Amino acid sequence: MAKKGALIVFSGPSGCGKGTILKAYQQKENPLYFSVSATTRSPREGEVDGVHYYFVTKEEFEEKIQSDGMLEYASYVGNYYGTPRQAVEEKRNEGYDVILEIEVQGALQVKKSCPDATMIFVLPPSLSVLEERLTKRGTESPETIARRLAMAKEEMKKAPLYDYIIVNGELEKAVEDFGAILQSNRLKAENQKDILEEVLRYDA
């Protein structure tokens, strides 16, 4: 039987490089499974059920909430969005580390509903570097950038509630840090029970 994978909650302000870290890690290491959200909004052109979202009815979603079937959820402009527990658990039981890239409020809900989740916060090396990265994108007005920076600051104040903080200064170092956390997770005594039993079974 495969060893149970971890649930990795991955947060950090917009522009801190979360996606880049995950992409670089996947290119050199084992595959990660990205959690798929459920929503009650209608699929848009080209969106595939089970890939982009699980598309469900309001009744189905509310039934999941009642039966503790959502790791976290929120409603936004009249629709629900959330993370179904079942798909996450299935993938973990297959041995995959499941990644949940999610903003702070949802992340803290997951910490409650799934206490063995590993919470990682990604920090930019400084707010000025973050500002620079957001500006370089060239897609946002100065006002939007200022608002994003203020929001980043608020989010970062919640970083001490996470298990780990990675500083994304040099990408290579950040990817290595991410890998070390996942590797040490697998070495936790509760995840090594099988091998311990196996070694003890030998009749010395």
Add this chain to the structure above:
Amino acid sequence: MAKKGALIVFSGPSGCGKGTILKAYQQKENPLYFSVSATTRSPREGEVDGVHYYFVTKEEFEEKIQSDGMLEYASYVGNYYGTPRQAVEEKRNEGYDVILEIEVQGALQVKKSCPDATMIFVLPPSLSVLEERLTKRGTESPETIARRLAMAKEEMKKAPLYDYIIVNGELEKAVEDFGAILQSNRLKAENQKDILEEVLRYDA
């Protein structure tokens, strides 16, 4: 100021390769500081105070016990042996990871007296491999080896009380595992407070 180092408690049965892992790790990574024990026994020829042991009087040792100055201790053939808290804390405050290579009973005492210690248990890949390693040393009788194996089995049953279990099958993998644990330790949110404060200090 240097970031506080970790206290790494490192246990495992005789012959499982603890020393080899630490030596290999030190050769490629940052220096580790090995905790020096205190004892009330007299120094032997060539033993240096503060290097091989801290040599103290019975009164000094008992005073340390009373004032919670010993992370763990035991008495053996009329003498005390133990780990003084102060030297460990000083080195950690200088930023060193301090290694305490110690048997299971002492290790579990440290877990109580220093709850932020990181507890690592080293497991041989199988008891038959352990037997082979002990036999290859060629220094012990079959009876001694049988006794050591039985003791190893008892010690291994305590492994679930540790934070991490490393299997020393391939040395290179074990050294990498050890490194990942130390690295992820440094990334724990409580050890990243300084950098978080620094980033938040910038007036966005």
